[in-house]
Amino acid sequence: DAGITQSPRYKITETGRQVTLMCHQTWSHSYMFWYRQDLGHGLRLIYYSAAADITDKGEVPDGYVVSRSKTENFPLTLESATRSQTSVYFCASKLDDALGYGYTFGSGTRLTVV
Amino acid sequence: GDSVTQMEGPVTLSEEAFLTINCTYTATGYPSLFWYVQYPGEGLQLLLKATKADDKGSNKGFEATYRKETTSFHLEKGSVQVSDSAVYFCALSLTSGTYKYIFGTGTRLKVLA
Numbered sequence: 001d002a003g004i005t006q007s008p009r010y011k012i013t014e015t016g017r018q019v020t021l022m023c024h025q026t027w028s029h030s031y032m033f034w035y036r037q038d039l040g041h042g043l044r045l046i047y048y049s050a051a052a053d054i055t056d057k058g059e060v061p062d063g064y065v066v067s068r069s070k071t072e073n074f075p076l077t078l079e080s081a082t083r084s085q086t087s088v089y090f091c092a093s094k095l096d097d098a099l100g101y102g103y104t105f106g107s108g109t110r111l112t113v114v
Numbered sequence: 115g116d117s118v119t120q121m122e123g124p125v126t127l128s129e130e131a132f133l134t135i136n137c138t139y140t141a142t143g144y145p146s147l148f149w150y151v152q153y154p155g156e157g158l159q160l161l162l163k164a165t166k167a168d169d170k171g172s173n174k175g176f177e178a179t180y181r182k183e184t185t186s187f188h189l190e191k192g193s194v195q196v197s198d199s200a201v202y203f204c205a206l207s208l209t210s211g212t213y214k215y216i217f218g219t220g221t222r223l224k225v226l227a
Binding site: 041092107 | 150158159215217219220
């Protein structure tokens, strides 16, 4: 079934390790986003992308790297994981920049950094 | 700056009770407004939306009206069910060529049988 697939669903990693969270969408939506969800903060935008090879920083980009070589994939890499990056990460996509379009979210990746 | 403020939860109701979750916003221009719902262990799902003042969004018995004069977009449902237990997020989509959302912090709803 078409949609947004995030992998892995759960990940435990050690401080200092590099970890990559995957996001794949099947609609060819132009826009893709990475959010982190933390208690008391709601959803905070990490990075977003308007199209292949176009990415930009969101509200909390430090410690993260993204790439988008293909429209359907938008991986998020933690270069050197820290405990403060323990969170639930959501990938989302959006058809275009028309205001009335909502996001479609993936099911999330729960990342624990020990 | 632009922001969304939601009432703090958790909100606990008995089945068939009336639900209101308050949401107010601050934004320049004329944003679109959204309510998203997150069930346990899942991502957010779009529940309803309104793109201009006085529009009413509705879905699955939920309603919200875009009130420009009070900068509000309160979520209501006449009779909640246990299956409505979830976290509800209010969000706005900014004008001026951006496509980023601003989300509220979410309100947890628990409905008791």
